[in-house]
Amino acid sequence: MHSLSNFVFTRVLNEDPILKTLTLLGTVPVITTAVTEGHATTNTTTTSDELEVQPIILLIEKTHFATQSSESDITRRISELLSTGSNDIYHWWNAIILEGKAHDPDLKMTVISPATEAHISKYSRQDRKMITETAEIYHKAVLPWIESQPRSRIQWVYNILEGLKEKENILLRDNDPDIGFIVLPDSKWDKRTLSSLYLLAISMRSDIRSLRDLKTEHLPMLKNVRDKIMALVPTRFNGIASDEIRMFVHYHPSYYHFHVHVTHVSAQVPGSTVGQSHLLDTIIDNIENIDPDYYRKASIRFALGVNHPVYTLIQSSLTGPQ
Amino acid sequence: MHSLSNFVFTRVLNEDPILKTLTLLGTVPVITTAVTEGHATTNTTTTSDELEVQPIILLIEKTHFATQSSESDITRRISELLSTGSNDIYHWWNAIILEGKAHDPDLKMTVISPATEAHISKYSRQDRKMITETAEIYHKAVLPWIESQPRSRIQWVYNILEGLKEKENILLRDNDPDIGFIVLPDSKWDKRTLSSLYLLAISMRSDIRSLRDLKTEHLPMLKNVRDKIMALVPTRFNGIASDEIRMFVHYHPSYYHFHVHVTHVSAQVPGSTVGQSHLLDTIIDNIENIDPDYYRKASIRFALGVNHPVYTLIQSSLTGPQ
Numbered sequence: 200m201h202s203l204s205n206f207v208f209t210r211v212l213n214e215d216p217i218l219k220t221l222t223l224l225g226t227v228p229v230i231t232t233a234v235t236e237g238h239a240t241t242n243t244t245t246t247s248d249e250l251e252v253q254p255i256i257l258l259i260e261k262t263h264f265a266t267q268s269s270e271s272d273i274t275r276r277i278s279e280l281l282s283t284g285s286n287d288i289y290h291w292w293n294a295i296i297l298e299g300k301a302h303d304p305d306l307k308m309t310v311i312s313p314a315t316e317a318h319i320s321k322y323s324r325q326d327r328k329m330i331t332e333t334a335e336i337y338h339k340a341v342l343p344w345i346e347s348q349p350r351s352r353i354q355w356v357y358n359i360l361e362g363l364k365e366k367e368n369i370l371l372r373d374n375d376p377d378i379g380f381i382v383l384p385d386s387k388w389d390k391r392t393l394s395s396l397y398l399l400a401i402s403m404r405s406d407i408r409s410l411r412d413l414k415t416e417h418l419p420m421l422k423n424v425r426d427k428i429m430a431l432v433p434t435r436f437n438g439i440a441s442d443e444i445r446m447f448v449h450y451h452p453s454y455y456h457f458h459v460h461v462t463h464v465s466a467q468v469p470g471s472t473v474g475q476s477h478l479l480d481t482i483i484d485n486i487e488n489i490d491p492d493y494y495r496k497a498s499i500r501f502a503l504g505v506n507h508p509v510y511t512l513i514q515s516s517l518t519g520p521q
Numbered sequence: 522m523h524s525l526s527n528f529v530f531t532r533v534l535n536e537d538p539i540l541k542t543l544t545l546l547g548t549v550p551v552i553t554t555a556v557t558e559g560h561a562t563t564n565t566t567t568t569s570d571e572l573e574v575q576p577i578i579l580l581i582e583k584t585h586f587a588t589q590s591s592e593s594d595i596t597r598r599i600s601e602l603l604s605t606g607s608n609d610i611y612h613w614w615n616a617i618i619l620e621g622k623a624h625d626p627d628l629k630m631t632v633i634s635p636a637t638e639a640h641i642s643k644y645s646r647q648d649r650k651m652i653t654e655t656a657e658i659y660h661k662a663v664l665p666w667i668e669s670q671p672r673s674r675i676q677w678v679y680n681i682l683e684g685l686k687e688k689e690n691i692l693l694r695d696n697d698p699d700i701g702f703i704v705l706p707d708s709k710w711d712k713r714t715l716s717s718l719y720l721l722a723i724s725m726r727s728d729i730r731s732l733r734d735l736k737t738e739h740l741p742m743l744k745n746v747r748d749k750i751m752a753l754v755p756t757r758f759n760g761i762a763s764d765e766i767r768m769f770v771h772y773h774p775s776y777y778h779f780h781v782h783v784t785h786v787s788a789q790v791p792g793s794t795v796g797q798s799h800l801l802d803t804i805i806d807n808i809e810n811i812d813p814d815y816y817r818k819a820s821i822r823f824a825l826g827v828n829h830p831v832y833t834l835i836q837s838s839l840t841g842p843q
Binding site: 257294304476 | 525526528530536537538539540541543545547579581583584585586595596597599602603606608609610611612613614615616617618626627628629630631632633634635636646649650651652653762764765766767769786787789791793794795796797798799800802803806807810811812815818819820821822824
């Protein structure tokens, strides 16, 4: 467990004033124990503690306003109003929240430690471009790259599926090896605000890398995910109806093990933009009613960071070998 | 100038946990002076102070993190870290900002006072639901309703196409009756911030009501729109490359005359969410490479306000005649 009092700031990786998020790169000192073998004759070993600096990423986000009950009296908890302007019936103020501080956190943080170069690149602000992945480019250039990814990258997924981690977070577990999946809250959700509900459904199968792999044989799994989540949400989250959730799949996903994003229909999460996301129902309809090979044939267009390996792969396929 | 200490909470009009905003309706007491005319003969008037309650709207928003200089030491200003979970290299914490409180406001507020019914309606959350329009429901229930819409509803579109209105806004005009279209800035764009560029392309043809009507014969028009806009934007808006724009079509659209939305790839406009929007390139690919009848066959799922006529039409088709 880290103490942030040792955090040494390196640079700001990203920030978003609309979402009130800030991503920092820094380092923390970590003590590692080095073992030195002595002479074989004397059979001694000495250990020494060494100080190492480890890169860590802090994803910091302002919290939303607290529960329903306290919303009504937020006006009693603000102070030091500072007027910043006025026009007709419109008045602008800055304010400070004074009371209730001890109860409601100001910040929600995700710490990634130790952070690799891949993490640093993933969380850095990137120029994004629209690009089209044809079926041909996918099979020739992108799929081989996906297959070369080490399994260790998604160890955290297997930890969850095998019940080794986040056991306490699991909202639903269907262990069927073909159509089974687990549901847990997405780490971006505060776990209380219903209108920003964000869950993640992760397939038990590890042979579906992305929506490109989906075909007729997966329809029972896709429908199982859809139907069980539509039954789960209203019973588990009182106040959300089954037609108030949006279920979608990212392409490209951030990890190549099939999973479905589940959000409240009001939650305009950044990744739900057209071109990044595909509705689960559209996927089912495309395979079932339009063409069983839809996702093996389709040209898929999306926005991608110019530093993403897939961006480079597609770009060099388009321009051809030099 | 109001004092919020007198604010009486009525209800939450809206909130957005992603943007960390909260909109409250309430009232404040206002003292008004009533003048009472006395008898004409004595020529006296009396004044009395009356207490009236006035509706006001508070738009409250958490502030973004403070300036660059203090970002680096935010980790020194947080306290009461509370771990909320951990998995592999990921650690989640809640935290409270302690120091620096006196300098950085927590909240940015807009007060609308007095607020009219129109303001209250404008700032209230609209309940939206996900609903699926099958091809059958479209043809049986929705299309007849679209056809019953008076042409006068979209008179403003014809005014633009015929050059009677907004002439000065036209960025491109292609008068070809089959593949032609005009481009103008969307009214939501401020016409200067490139990263929020928002244009609208409106087809010259008036026989395409929505994407449901699109088929092979429209491919030249769709490609003409795509190619000419990709050429227009970089020349007209210096600094935006042709692969930095997102082109999409709404379903359902807000008016039934074919048009395409054009935004900067960084502009996460609300209407660009999956299920509301369909990428122009995906539409072309679906018709050209997947199935010429794609949009006449597809089940289309989207979020719709429960007061929208189409929502009611689909709902009653699903439940059948009583």
